[in-house]
Amino acid sequence: MIHFVLLISRQGKVRLTKWYSPYSQKERTKVIRELSGVILSRGPKLCNFVEWRGYKVVYKRYASLYFCMCIDQDDNELEVLEIIHHYVEILDRYFGSVCELDLIFNFHKAYYILDELLIAGELQESSKKTVARLIAAQDSLVESAKEQASSISNIIAQATK
């Protein structure tokens, strides 16, 4: 099971955090500080895995952004590495050649996408197409809801005129 997902920039800034196991705010800060210390200082040729407090943290660097996932001892590291990549590919498709700034300004979108990919710390959907379709459906629904809302408010505005 995945215990948490972290996105950290090379400077150690947090870009996204998702906790699937309960951690208090204090613990979260500590975990982030500890792990960014460990991961950011690792050289480029080393393994993408770090053993940490009896768990394993799998990380991968994309440009200046580190994607980290914390997993159990007996999980398959290479698989998790690919889950990260899977997520990045979906982000890439959604944003159109994603870059860190997309995630900085639209972190809530990144959360929505992550929610379609992982649920309760497990991979729920391995088809990129399905995830993309769901996200698109949500977006269009939101759009239509917005239009609806504005049209209703227009009607009200007109009615009250």
Add this chain to the structure above:
Amino acid sequence: MEQLKTIGRELAMGSQGGFGQSKEFLDLVKSIGEARSKAEEDRIVLSEIETLKRRIVEPDIPRRKMKEYIIRLVYVEMLGHDASFGYIHAVKMTHNDNLLLKRTGYLAVTLFLNEDHDLIILIVNTIQKDLKSDNYLIVCAALNVVCKLINEETIPAVLPQVVELLGHSKEAVRKKAIMALHRFYQKSPSSVSHLVSNFRKRLCDNDPGVMGATLCPLFDLITIDVNSYKDLVVSFVSILKQIAERRLPKSYDYHQMPAPFIQIKLLKILALLGSGDKQASEHMYTVVGDIFRKCDSSSNIGNAVLYECISCVSAIYPNAKLLEAAADVIARFLKSDSHNLKYMGIDALGRLIKLSPEVAEQHQLAVIDCLEDPDDTLKRKTFELLYKMTKSSNVEVIVDRMIDYMININDNHYKTEIASRCVELAEQFAPSNHWFIQTMNRVFEHAGDLVKSKVAHNLMRLIAEGFGRRMILQIVESYLRIIGEPKLPSLFLQVICWVLGEYGTADGKFSASYVTGKLCDVADAYSNDEIVKSYAVTALMKLFVFEIAAGRKVDILPECQSLIEELSASHSTDLQQRVYELQAIIGLDAHAVECILPSDASCEDIEIDKNLSFLNDYVQQSLEKGAQPYIPESERSGMLDISNFRSQDQHEASTHGLREVQQAATVPSSSDTGSSEVKLRLDGVQKKWGRPTYSSSAASTSNSSSQNTVYEVTPVDGSSNVNSKAREASYDLKKTQVEISPEKQKLAASLFGGTSKSERRASSTGHKVPKGSSHVLKSTAGSTTDVLVEKTTPVQPPPDLLDLGEPTIKDGPSSVDPFKQLEELLDPTQLGSSANPGIVGSTSAPDIMQLYSDKPASGQSGGFMYPSSSNRSDDNLVSGLANATTDSAHNITAAAHPSQFSKGPNLKDSLEKDALVRQMGVTHQVKIPTYLKIC
């Protein structure tokens, strides 16, 4: 440049207008992005929190604005600050009918709240409503929240609706409903236990996504209870086959691999189902073999699947072809340049090594490269592998390496782990007591605060029970040397103080004043550690007492005197009491102190005279003088609660009885073999072998009781011809074996020298051997034969084999035949050494068992027996048979709990294999892998 890019993006976003953030928010994000230090970032965030606190409570906030505030709260919280003031607003937002706002609200609460938060109760109602919504996207959003926030108490509120959703027309909903049920199962298994059939049903869902999601809960269920799901093996295999044949929709392909994530999940499940189950495993061989062939080893995901295949192959019932394929993949991993693959290779090697130890030998250089690698992760993984392949021949190199590494790391979590591993290995495989003590000293010195106190207590017991005089003297010397070093861990000091108190002056080499001086120094230097001080005071007391008992005059050093005075006014009552006891005892005469603290008696059982019979005279006298007779409290109060006491008494009596039975069982067994002196009576053996109180210490960690018999039997029997080495290495039979073994040359050679993996098994199973049975040579010998008969019938006539038990002892020749045949299978050294016809019967009894261990072990135990065999074949018999007992006892347990023995191949299989090999007339080499199943 980066700023330019930012502006560009921003403009683009502005033109899109879809994301709808205000300038204010974009500015915030930007300023955070440009913050140069953590302090600056914190300042910005804090001022943002202030702004939000003010704004969010304003009346009539437009909904759009409110949504943005919530997102800003999420942002603040993400950066590690407390946004709890806004939680309630996020909760309110979930109540909104507008989907846009509802989604934002749901997102925020899943990020803000934990499942035990008070506000959850306010959301449950909304969730219930949303789960019934016509819009599947709203249902999905609600299910996301269910997975994160529903706790044990609220499960019943949503459970019926979630179950209903399993039949929803949209696959996305079914999938999430399955995951929600999985979550419920994790939270409270009992709440969904009646719904397990739903998981099975969903496995046949038309949508691969739903099927894939169903594997998550099934994996958990199967982990707990394998047997109820054996019927699904065929389904899982057929699903895996379909995937491997690319019959799933293209959209599930990932980097040209067909649905790799589902494949991995399935392989994990198959590994569980096939473990120790030949029939189930046979279904899997073809499909796993296919995957091995089809997997694209150039992509990362291909390797992930391959790794999972290896895990599966090493978990299920062994298959030669698959193991070969797995070994090939491991070779490729280890040879790769990628550290990731090397890491996975090392891990996979650790899994496979228990089935085919020779694989490790092929890769010894690669493994050593990994051990020397600068990458810490890889290094640790390699240590884990070494830990798995440790045996008595390489324990020194491995443990030394581990300790060297341990000394240089700061990570306490890992330090603790590696320290306890060192201790475990040292206790199991220590080649000599000297090495053992040195190793323990190093571990304690560098990680003493991290190891469990149980380890220290174990060490004290080992020193007291298992070590001879000379050894103890060495320990005392080493401790007196170490004690001067600064900043020793408390636990280590406790051990040192105890040992010095108990044995510091025992050999007369060190004077009492010298040792007491050292102890006082310790008490002074660690004046804020009360436990150490109390250990030191007790040690002082013992030393003084031994002096008095020996008739010498006690001279208390001035610093000692001042310490006593200081501690008698200590805040700790425990310390005070110890000091007062000390002062009182010093004043007594030699006879009295000897009764209070007898020398070197820490391991003796204390007998308690519960009836207080020594007071009888006194009571009698008082009664004669007219005192009232004593009435027990229960009778006095009239509350008759005797039954309780009585049952307790009975219980106690019965446990005593049990212990006696155990002892009784051991006595006839040893006398059976012709040596009437041999008893497990503690006092008898004591003179030669320290203090064997094993019968009372059932939880002895490193001595299996059967080995115990072995070492006690040998010296007493062959008292005229005792192997002097054996006398020294008293605490473990294996040690004596290893002392004879030749020194290993290089690191590689020392790590991979032999393949006597069965030794490890023997020792690890030794703990589990039930005491009573393992002592009875007769019965175990009998069962050995049973196993053999069962497996070797095709070649050898059963009667001969059945004779093996007792008759062989007296009647060698009749049983020679089967062994002659077996001898072909033994390695040459063994053959040569068993040439003496007079002892064929006796030696080959253990030899049969040693077929399953490898060269060094058999060679050594052979060597171990020969010195005495030349003139005393009886002794030999005893030790030989006892040896066999160890193995066979372990053999039995191995058969009984095959799943327990993760290390080493299944003995049954190896026996089977042997039978087969013999049948086919193949010459059996010792190094042949013993797991193979001809197919």
